Amino acid sequence: MSDAWVCSVLLTYEGDPAPAHRYVDGDGHTRELSRAQLLDEVRASARRLTACGGGPGSRVALLAGDPGRFVPAFLGALWAGLVPVPLPPPPVLGRRDAWIGQLAASLAVVRPDLVVAEEAELALLPATQARRLSYASLETARPEADVAAALTLPAAHRPDRTAYLQFSSGSTGRPRVVVATAGSVTANSLAIMRDALAADPARDHGVSWLPLHHDMGLVGFVLAPLAVGVPVTLLATRLFVRDPGSWMRTLSDVRGTITGAPNFAYALATRRTGGDRLARLDLSAAHTLLCGGEPVSPRTLRHFADAHRVAGLDPAALRPCYGLAESTLAVSVAPRGTAFHPDRVSWARLRDHDLAAPCGDDEEAVEVVGCGPPLPGHEVRVAGATGLPRAERQVGEIWVRGPSVCAGYLDGAPDRPTPVTDGGWLRTGDRGYLADGVLHPAGRLKDVLVVQGRNIDPQRVEWAAEAVDGVRAGGAVAFTRPGTDTEEVVVVAECRPHGSGGVAGAVRETVSQRLGLSVADVVAVGPGTVAKTTSGKPRRQEMRRRYLLGDLPPALVPSRPTEAPRSSP
Structure with a gap:
């Protein structure tokens, strides 16, 4: 597939019976689509969004809950030349007021023309000038014949054209809106699937429960797999929240080869899956379990690998990675088939001198996880406070340059995004160091x-x-x-x-x-x-x-002392 922009790839799905997507909703109900059926649903969504008032460049906010509804609508918006904006659905447990406040702030920034949500969610939406549609009403909309005919082919997407708007994670403050272009999405998708994962549509199958309003779920398991035609099973996030074991069970059931999640999910999956259930899993087909989105704990990966060895998991399948929405998704990925070996460095020299020196026999060690070399065609620099590159193993700010870097932030005029780069370099705000060409992230600058x-x-x-x-x-x-x-x-x-x-x-x-x-x-x-x-x-x-502010509610009245720490990481 030489033309990797997702809409062009979808066009090649005409009449193809090969599997494309398998959706599992929050109640465990499954729906499977062939490539031809996915193309039909994307075209139908494009026509319906257009019939409901969307036009080229219109922004459509989509609450990303049920993957079977969100994904065709998101891709349909891209097909029609609209600018989709994925937003989080209501939380599964608590914090609903905070979600409503966050949603109000997000809608005020992006000012969408349309908002699409589940029927029950529409009543919770804050005030907005946008037209509100439920997914159910969108699916029953009947566009005029001329609209249907006009959208047989996808809208043209130049590399510099805005594809969608992605909210950053906001780990150091308020989330910002990242302007993802067709060119940056294509570059990152191919770098991930072809260069880092060597994915093969004939043999590979992705599995993900990740939130689809977040770049790791959206790019990693929707857009990037589509760029090369890899089929994917997408679980509703709330299904994983309710039953963390559903993740590995699904990977086993579909003989999945590629999955990924932040560090905390691996810890949760290990803790919530008993030995009897582990013995019934078959993870021998999996060659890539990406771990990113937050600092990677060596202890967590070891425990996960040890616990799932009985299920046939190859420990070398665990592949730490680093990325951020401002670079579409991925910056670096640990090589395939490489055993997981953290870098053991001197804690004193790391702490006192920002130097990740190999640990001597008489020194206290700390382990730092390497996340692989930069993706091909991309560069990583570790810079000091003056912006000059730091030497090997010296800790500084991670800077990134390459075709995956986004167009900018949606801070000012909609047609002139605020640049994210300085002389072509994206300053990530993350600390880390390089050793033998491998990037070792080490936390956020503002959190130190x-x-x-x-x-x-x-x-x-x-x-x-x-x-x-x-x-x-x-x-x-x-x-x-x-x-x-x-x-x-x-x-x-x-x-x-x-x-x-x-x-x-x-x-x-x-x-x-x-x-x-x-x-x-x-x-x-x-x-x-x-x-x-x-x-x-x-x-x-x-x-x-x-x-x-004294605004932290204490835990309930304690009932027993707790003294013994668990084993060291």
Whole structure:
């Protein structure tokens, strides 16, 4: 398929009975589409959106819940030359007021012409000038014959034309709107599927539960697979939230070869799947399990690999990766078939000198996960505060350059996005270092804890806190507060209801033993309290704000002490 823009690829699906998509909704109901059927649904969606008032360049906000409804509508918008804007559906559990506020802010920024949601969601939508449509009413719309005839072929997409608008994860503040172009999406899709994954439509099958309003789910498992024709099974995110075991069961059932998720999902899948269920899985076909979207914990990957070995999983299938929406999705991916070996570096030199020096026998080590070399045709630079490149193994800000970098942010005039690059380089705001050409991310610049002149990556503190019995995996967040002489470290830890007794002391002791760092305050909170981005990363600055305002609800009354930390990462 020489022309990789997704709409052009879809055009080649005419009359093709090969499988394209398999949708599993939140209730577990499955619907399968051949390539020809997918093309028919995309064309039908394009015609209906046009009949409902959409025209070339019109923005259509789509709440990304049921994949069987969202994906054809999203692709139909691209086909018709509209600009789709994927937005999150209501949360499965709690935080509905926060979702409504976030949605109101998002709609105010993108100012869509149409908003498409499920019938029950329409009543929850904040005020907007856009025309509101339910997916059900969209599916029954009857366009005029001239509209149908005009959309037999897809709208032309020049490489620099806006394809869709993607909200960034907002890990350091408010989410921003990324302008993804046809050229950047095509470049990243091919770099992922052809160069990094060597995907083969005849043998490969993707599986994903990832939110489709987020770049990892949308690009990684809808747009990129379409660019080369790889079939995909898409599970509703709420199905995974309710039953994390559904992810690996589906991968086993369909003999899936490619999947991916953030670090926390691997921890959750390991914790929620018992040994008897693991023994019934067959993961021997899987060659790529991507892990990205947040810092990768070596402990999490080891536990996942060890637990799923009985299901035939090759540990080399676990492939850490790094990316961000401003570069469409992926920047680097660990090579296929390479055993997972974290970089063991001196904790003291990393902490005190921003130098990832190999650890000596008499030094305390810390492990940093490598996320592979930059994708072909892309460059990565690690820069210091002045913007000059830093030497091998020196930690600095990760800069990216290449054809996947987006057109800019939708901050000002809609036709003139604010550039994201500086001299062609995208400054990611992430810290990391290069070693032997491999990128090793090491946290967010704005999240770094500066205590007594030392720079400490907060995820190290969080991973130590999560090793304490009673603290939920992925439920710890670390930040600083003003102190008398220096900033002081605070840890907020999600605990089981009635199970927070002794957690504070155990967290302080574990962090002190492992990192030589004093924790001034530990706040035990209930499950679901820690604010996170759409990709599952903790929103540390938001949690710091809530802490300083005294706006953190405590966990329920503790019932038993908790002292012993779990095994080290």
